[in-house]
Amino acid sequence: MRVVRTWNGVLTMQVTDPVCRRSIPLETVEAHREFLGWSYFFCSAQCVRRFDQRPENYIDRQQGGPPAHIEQP
């Protein structure tokens, strides 16, 4: 999973939605959230809602969190 860290200026044109795992172009991102200092980008309001409910399910394992949990729609 690619996590874009906006605070240090690292941006890619293509980001991965941590909820549905789709790769989406930055310009089509529906919303983003800050969590534990990282920025997460989402393709739809539905994915944002899922993240808001259980953000710890979706954070990257590099941050010491649990492995990403993939929910099926």
Ligand SMILES: [Zn+2]
């Ligand atoms: Zn999504």
